[in-house]
Structures are given as structure tokens and as C-alpha cells.
Amino acid sequence: MGKISTKDVEYVAGLAQLALDDAAKERLAREMDEILSYMDKLNELDTANVEPMMHAMEMTNVFREDVVGESLPREIALRDAPQHDGEYFIVPKILDTEGSA
């Protein structure tokens, strides 16, 4: 086994909110290992003095003005929700208190 262990796969799956059985973990570890090893060829290049290309466009300062526009009618906002009560999107129990800004 190379640079990716099934434990790494498990950790990443946790971050990505995916569940994998043992077979899937092993297969993914193998595939990711192969792909990431291929990606390691980037280390052949010296990029010490290269600015990362963080944006595809060389534009800056694109804004919208602070003007209130139309919102969606609530029935349209809720229309595709798997579960709603006409006012709120309904979700199952939230167990942990993680989250929020």
C-alpha cells in the first residue's frame, strides 16, 4: 500500500459525508493512490517563485449595487424540498451543535 491508507480514506469520507464499506474503502485507497502518485509528478517543477493562479479571470472589483430585488414566492422556494411544512424546510434531528458562522 502506498501513500493512502484505508484509514485516510475513512477520514476523507467523513469530511465528505460519504459512507464506504470495506471493499469500497480498499478500492478507493488503491485508485486514489494511483491518481495521487500520478499527480506527484508536479513535484518535478520548481514553483518556489510562482504566484498561484487563484482566479481564472484577471478581473477585480465586480460588485452588485445594494438594491433589493425580488425574492422567490415561498411555495416555489419550498417546492422541491423533500420535506416541508409550508413555512420551513424540515430536516431530521440535529444531534450535534456544530456549525454556524
Added chain:
Amino acid sequence: MTAWHEKTAHEIRNAVRARHVSAAEVAESYLNRIAAVDPKVDSYTQVWADFARAQAARVDEKIARGEDAGRLAGVPIGIKEVICTKQGHTTCSSRILEGYQSPHDATIIRKLEAEGAVFLGKLNMDEFAMGSSTENSAIKTTRNPWNLRCVPGGSSGGSAAAVAADLCAFSLGSDTGGSIRQPACLCGCVGIKPTYGRVSRYGLVAFASSLDQIGPLTKDVEDAALALNVLCGKDAMDATSANLPVPDFTQALTGDIRGLRIGMPVECFTESLGAEMREKVLSAIEVLKGQGAEVVEVSLPTLDYALAVYYIICTAEASANLARFDGVRYGFRHPAAGDVREMYVKTKTAAFGPEVRRRIMLGTYVLSSGYYDAYYLKAQKVRRLIKEDFDRAFTKCDIIVTPTSPTPAFEFGAKTADPLEMYLSDIYTISTNLATLPGISVPCGLCASGLPAGVQFMAKPFDEATLLRVAHCYEKNSGITLGKAPIA
């Protein structure tokens, strides 16, 4: 007389405006063609017959009133599943968006409608545009009209197959690493990816935000120019759309390429390129030479790293873009979930296909703590080196020419076992996305196998005019006519 469905978009538009035919008749011709042929090709995921008829009727009414019916009056088109439409569903060919009804139209959908286009329905694709064969669709298998045992390419496989089989006058695709050009090449049609920022991405469900562009797949280069005239332009809803004037691209098709410098990147013409493809692309270059273009050798030394850069950046961005599909506000929710975490996990695991899950995993990994610098940041740096390579090359030439795809269409299942092998399908197309350049694939003949081959041209950012001029000149002078796909 040829049937209307065999005509190009500009022929249809001119005929409709000149009242030689009604938009309704043209739409009917396409709807009949779809009913007869699409069961073999399976390019459409939804056909909007009544909607198309109503749109066509509106165009005819306008014309009857003597009003301007638009630059695409009565032109029937197909739309890739990844583009948001209020009409029908927007599923990205994924189970997770099965039945999803978008509350908004993409900006380009509004533009096309305002110009009199008629929407026939939506076209199959690889799930969330991830793939090069459309085999990753959760909806159906689309076949290559040139050989039904072969893939149409991907991810815009449905869009390419529909154009090749005359199931629409042109179609909309999206291109993140070659997803318009590679299927266009494999299906023998024209496909153009405009410069990043040329066409609004508002309403394009994001795969990799810094690489995605919408573009048309067409029957000829003139139609590509016509479509771009409508699609391009600044959109206030897309902060990354360029605030630049859009020239009339059809005016750029002068046929005159004398003195233009055509760059051949030495890295693209090594032994690894098969003899048949090499011969086809080289003869395309000869055609341009014959029209007065000058051919120069250029070098893109970092090209070899493009695939690695691409798969780091696109998976990273995709891992965030696809996080929103969680079963809360829309789409699929796994019914057996006791709490929110369980809902996320069960929903995503059940409703994303294996390739999407693989890319989410890869993207999550390259962004995760301790690996960001080694993968994501490194990739961004090399992306700049690649762009600089192109900038340098474009000081020596106006157009760069390469194959579009290393191989013609392959059989179903041929590459599904090895993801890396599949990723190599995009080897010639991904660098344009990384360098934000416009690129076009134009058919350059049939291989011995009877499958189409394509040549790719690339231009400087926002120089679609020169790109189309060269592609058009090549198309007119190559002496190549593929003829109609056999659909067998």
C-alpha cells in the same frame, strides 16, 4: 428536397425569417426525427414536444405580425441536462436531482429564447459532467450515431450525439476539460468552448467553477459563430463574466487566413500520438498552409503536467460545489435517516454514482489539512506556468493546432475499469480550460474504423473571431465531408 432536420441552424433561421418554412414545420420535422431515431441513440433525457410547438408558434406569430423574430428564429435546439431550465427537469443526469425542477432559467436560456430558439428538450451527459464517455449517466446510455456500440464521448455525449444524428439543429454543452470538444470530435460535429468568462455561467450547475464554460455543438462552423453571437456577453449575475464587447462572429468568417501563424506544439506530436491521428491532423495543417497560413513550431513544456493540475483543481472545486446536494432543500433524500448526519451520508452515498464519489473523495483529500499546499496550491502554481507557456507561444503564433482526442470513439466499457485511462481522453483539451483559452474541434475525416476524427484549434483569450475564421477556412477547404452518421 432535404428534410428540415438535416439543415443547419443558419439555413433554418434564414428560411423561417424569409417565410419559406414555418417554425412549426421545422419543429415538427425535428420532433418526428427524434421519435424515429432517438430510441436508437438515446440522446434525449426529456423531449418537450408541446413546449417546443408553443415556442415555434410564438415565432411564427411574430413573423406574421412582421416583427423581428430573432437571430435564431425557429432554430430547434437541445440542452444539456446540466443547464437550468424552468421547463422540465434539471438533473445533471444524477439520481440526486431526479425530478428537480429549477425555479430559474440560466441566463443563456433566456437569451436563446429571446432570439427565437425552440427548445426540443434535454440531453444526456455524464453525471455532473464528470466523465468522457457519458457512461456515468444515471439516466441512460447514449450511443454514438456513427457506431452504436461506441460511446459518444463526454461529458456532453447527448449533445454531440443529438447533433450528429440530426436530432436538433445545434445543442448546448458544457466544457470543463474538453466536455464539448471531445464528444464533438467523437461524433463528427463542431464543438467550441469559448474563453472562460465569455459566456455567463449563471444557471450552469457547477462542476469546477474556474474551468466550466458553456458552448454550442453544431453541424458547421458558421452555426458555431451564429450561436456564440447569442450566447456571449457580460452578465450581471456572473461576477466572472467578462465585460467585453462581443463582435459579430459570423462577420469573422472571411475565408482569408493569409499570413496567420499556426503554431504546432512539439509536445503534441510525439510518438505517443497514433499514426492515424497524426496523419489526419498534419493534413489539416497542410490545408491551412495551402490557404496562406504560416506554420511555426511552438513549445508548451508544462503541457505534460496539465492532466495532474486539472484533476487536482477540478476535483477540489467539485468537492465543494457538490456539497449542496444534501437532501435538505431539493433533490433526493434517503428515506431511512434518523438524524441529519445520517441523512447526509445515506443520501450522498446512495445517490451519487461511483465516479462522482471518487472525485469528491479526491477533491476533499487534496484540500484537507496538511495536503493543501502539496496538491491544491501546487496545482494553482503549475496552472499559472501552463498559462504562461501559452502566453509565450501566442507571441509566436495566432492559433495553436492539436488533435482533439488521442483516439476516436471507443466501445462501451473499454475504459471504465481504469479511471486514469479514462482521464487521458482529455489530454489535448484540458490545457485550454486551465489557460482559459477558447478552443474548437472540427471534424477532419473518418478513421479506417469509420469513426470521425477531429482537429482542435485554440486561440488567445477572447479571440474567438480568429479561432472561428481559421476553423471555418479549414472546413471550407479541407475537401472533407463526413456525410451522415449511419446510426447503426
Added chain:
Amino acid sequence: MEYEAVIGMEVHVEINTKSKVFCACSTHFSAPANTNVCPICLGMPGVLPVLNREMVNKSVAAGLALNCTISRWSKLDRKNYFYPDMAKNYQISQYDLPLCSNGHLDIEVDGQPKSIGITRAHMEEDTARNTHTLGGGQSGVDFNRSGVPLLEIVTEPDLRSAQDAYAYLTALKQILQYLDVSDCNMEEGSLRAEANISVRPKGASVFGTKTEVKNVASFSGVMKAIEYEIKRQVELIESGGAVEQETRGWDPDRGITFTQRKKESAHDYRYFPEPDLVPVVVDAAWEQRIRESLPELPLPRKHRFMEQYGLSDYDANVLTGTQAMADYFEAAVQADADAKKTANWIMGDLQALLTEAKADISACNVTPACLAEMIRMINDNTISGKIAKEVLAEMFVSGKSPKQIVEEKGLVQITDASAIEGIVRQVLADNPQQVEQFKAGKDRVVGFLVGQVMKASRGKANPEKVNEILRNELAK
């Protein structure tokens, strides 16, 4: 052993723009659930954010007021985590290049100046609200707050006590309100404060293990929570225990903090630059335009009030409490009223009226010019101070000028000696017993008689004149 607390604050304030930070939905607070929502703030497929220009303007203004360096080049990033209040399951925020950094806020604690370092202030978007009141353990999500602009302001660990924290929050709120950057309303959630608290032996240079106290609903709650937490940590250490790094909540009813979330695997937010937005470049000219538009800030204004108007520290502090109050005061003084008397009237009677009506001075019927006029009428003896109270109350209700009220109600002070003499003589005639007592040397009875005269004049007689004439008459 003596301990000292080390406290840093993280404050999220909602920037009071009209529309949300990345879409055109209203930021209005009390709309019915899921009515200020659109495809963008619901994170629907295919949408893109576009940054609200006013968000940048207001964030830069806040940064400048906090003495921050404004980044010439900054960007927005995606912060990735899953939670049902997140529309996209990433929050658009700023990671390594915040818009504002390296500032400080000068505060006063018990009259002593103190400078609190501001590490950074960055732009981000607010999340939706979950309601847990539904049956069956289910939760409802309301996305009205999703995408409301937030500025997150982080201090250095420069605070040493609950009082420091209170003074910091008060000063911060005051400044942000002066700038019209935020309403800073804790009940409505437009200001949320978290404190990172640790203790260490006094003089030590290393930090102790910190806890983070979240979800406190008021400034005084923050203060109490910090006090409790300091005491808890010290007792824990004294008894041989160790502080655990964790997030703690505050129970205001029991007055205690409690474990909310143990330190788990460190958060892995996978920040990366937001590809859908372009960088924000605030050049020197833009920064200067905002700098020039900044109002005088509360602390300098307070010191100027003390110097220029001779006000006490306390009075100047109260009068600069809000910009509206300070502006009101200065407008009245500029309308030619005595500064100290103006201060007293504002802080006394006017404030009482405002408090009772639950009204803000900025929407007060009594204009500064009218208040000044009223004070001048007291000075030139047109009305008595007592009558003035009545006049002010009437002004507060009707918005009429004091002159008009005084005329309409016939409240002009009686200063004419002969008129007062008449009343005085009548009062003396009606109260022979008290006159007797006075003559017997009981001086105190004068007060009673003055009162009777004032009553008979229905308060309009000039009290000084009454006193003078009364004594003259009694001496006769």
C-alpha cells in the same frame, strides 16, 4: 497563587445593508420564514454569488474606525462544513487575506485607557436559522438570514477581565452604530459575541488552555459568563485539575457555563479561494473616500465635549453614547443654548420622556432648536424651570414650539412686581396663622407661603421675585 485571565473576543456583526451580501433578497429582520429567499441564498444548483458593494464600503469603514490596515488586495474563500443552516454546505468567508487587519480599539475601563488589539475583521455570509421547536425531534430551517452580510471581528488576547470585555463590547457597538454599519442588536442576533477564556499564574508568559463561551444573549451575560468561567478555571487548577479545551454554553438562569462540545478532531474546513468571485481591491483613493466620510468617533468626541463644553466625564460619556444623542446635543448648543443646561435637560427630563415612550432621540418631536429656545426662555425668565417641564412634555407630544405652547396655554411667567404683590397680599391675608409664626421667628414658614403664592399663580409667578416680594411684605 494569584491568577490572571487572558481573554480574546470574536464578534459577528450583521452589516446593515438593504440587500444580502451575494443576492438581492432583503435583509429585513422580521419577515415570515423563507420569504426573503431566492435561488442564490438557498444554494440552488446553478447559481452564482455577486458581492454587494455596500458590504465592502461598510466593512472598510468599520476597519478604519478600528484602526486597521485595509488590504489593498483581498479575496473571498470557501469554508467547507456540513450543517443544515448552510445553504451550500460551504460558507463564503475570508481566510488568509481578510479585508481589515492589525488594528486596535481604545477603550476606557474605570476611567483608565486601554488599547485592545484587533487581529482582523473579515467579510462573510450569515447562515440560516434552525428551529428546534417542531415535534418528533425534527427541525425547521428558515433561510431568511442565509446570506445576510456579516463582519467577523477578532481581537488579540488583550482583555484581562469581564469588565474589559464589557467595555470592549460597549465601545465596539457604539462605534459600529456611529458608523451606521450595524444595528448591533443582540436580541435580533445582529451582534453575536464569543469569548475565548484562559487563566494563568500572574506574570506567566505562556497561555493556559482556553475554553470558548458561545451563545450568550447579552453584554451583561457575556460579563457574567466570563466571571464564572475565570472562577471555574482557577478553582479547577487549584484543586489539581486541568482545563479542557472545549466550547461551553451559558445558562443565564442558573448563572453557569456548561460543556457544549468537547474538542474533537480539529476542524478541517478545507478553505480555498472562492472561484466564483473576483478579488476585492481597495485602492488608496477608495480608502480615502471612506475615511473622509467617517463621523467623529465616540471617544474623541467625548473628550472634545469635556474640553469644549466643560462637561463632566460622566455627562460627556452619556451624551456621546449614541451618535444621535451627541448630534442632538450639539445642534441644541449651536442653536444658542447653554451647554451645561442643555446637557441636564437632555439627560434628565427629555431622556425620561424618551424612555417612557420607548422612543429614540433621533425620532423625537422636540427639535434641538426648540429645546434651545425653551432653555433660553428659562434664562430670560419667560418661563420658570417648573413650567418648562410642562412645556417640554407638551413639545414631546405635539412637536409645537415652546413659544406657541406658552402662548396658547398662557404660561408666561409673571415677573411684573405689582401683579405678584397682589397675589402675595392675598396669600398673607388668607394665612394669618403662618404670618404670626414668621413674626415669632419661625423662618421656615416662608417656604410654605412661597408655595401658596406659586399655587395661586398656577406656577407662573417667578419664584425669585415671589421670594423677594414675600419677604418685603412680611417685613412690613
